[in-house]
Amino acid sequence: MRRIEKPRKLPRQQRAQMTVDAILDAAARILSGDGYPAMSTNRVAELAGVSVGSLYQYFPNKDALVAALHERHGRQIHELLDVALRETEGSSLRAVVTALVRAALQGHLIDPQLHRVLEAEFPFFDAPVAEGNDHLDVHARLRARLAEHRAEIAPRDLDLANYIVRTTVQTMVHAAVIDPPAAFTTAQLETSIIDLVMGYLQPATLRTPMRARRASA
Amino acid sequence: MRRIEKPRKLPRQQRAQMTVDAILDAAARILSGDGYPAMSTNRVAELAGVSVGSLYQYFPNKDALVAALHERHGRQIHELLDVALRETEGSSLRAVVTALVRAALQGHLIDPQLHRVLEAEFPFFDAPVAEGNDHLDVHARLRARLAEHRAEIAPRDLDLANYIVRTTVQTMVHAAVIDPPAAFTTAQLETSIIDLVMGYLQPATLRTPMRARRASA
DNA sequence: AGGGAACACGAGTCATTGCTCGTATTATTG
DNA sequence: CAATAATACGAGCAATGACTCGTGTTCCCT
16 A cells, blocks of 8 residues: 655756755655645645646655655755764763753754654554664664663664663653643653663663672672 | 544444454454554454454444454453562562563563564554553552562652663563574573663662671571 | 658546434333 | 434535646756
8 A cells, every 4th residue: 555666757957856845845844844744745836836746757656755844854864863873882881871861852952743644644663664774773873872881771773772771761752742741841751761761771770680799799 | 644433333142252352362363463554453353253244333444343342452461460479479589570560571472473463563652551550450469579679779759760670671571582582492582681670770879788697687 | 752650739527435414113111 | 102302324515635647947067
């Protein structure tokens, strides 16, 4: 049902690229403003100031359009995470986690409504392959940061820890931004998420292996 | 856009209730199988073995049908959480958290695909009011459990802690069930989520005073 | 200049679908 | 057993929307 083919034609001239960008921007505005059901290709074309025909010259179908949008948005968010993880090489574990949470928060604030609709209609795991490479980068980079602090963290399985940390940050930030609880400030939420992750990595009740390691020392 | 009116007519006879149930079941199957776009009212009626006319006798429009489904599913999940929180009155903090995570996991496993679609199309905060009361119950009940252990937990603001715990359990379980990472077992994930929440409530910094308190006893 | 390629156009096609309404059937009631 | 209410039916209407295609326009290259 969700066919995501390659674009029928690649824009070779500048004006074509302008058209493509206008279409993408219009789609983003409608999607974030009125949601997916309200996003007809005719409306997108109209708002973009081009004709439907032009739209279909670059996007084989509606899904491909949304997919392209998803990819573009994903790249932006990813960029932030990647930078945060690269810049905290050698930093303390808390600094890494803090940077990660802040980057995720920043990324979600680019266009919360768009993000919300995009994740709802096309969940991240259905994301186009192009994002896959990027995801692997963040994945690998976070793993490297965790490995640097292996001695200080409780979970033995770094891959599992990686998954938990990534998923926690992603989903908690998402929840905080998309459905912000009125009772708390953003700063409170940010701190709480950092504490949450740190508490997982460095808990009070140390796991058996850690205790054994310390006892034998 | 999303009009959720009261049912046009309430089923008064048994056969009418059968019809309503058949419609609901058919809708759930299509929704969980092929997703929201594939769920046309005609198709639902056909699969339910009734006519479209009958469908519209009990549901004023398509959205009301999905809303009813959402409510039914929400009640099931909620029931589990409520029981878990009631049964762990007086139990240890870890027992409370464990029960909570297990209940959430169990609830999500009823029909993961349906849950996925339902949350995507009608996010929990758009849920019908009927669920609101229930939500408050879980909210209040979890707060009571946290209050019982106030001395052992680090976060000062119990409402904030309540939010973080609820959101963490909900989103992490959701992620684990909907997009299960192949590399880890369910048991691993369950344990990790429990550790995550426990680490937040009882972080390393709290260890010293706790141990001192215990040592002095 | 001029010819071909890239780009843009938008009215129209075709399939889908939410929903109505007049009618037929079954249950309940007095 | 009427008489009335409740339930069930399903062909068809009206609207929508994804997508096509024949045509006109602009750009690039030699």
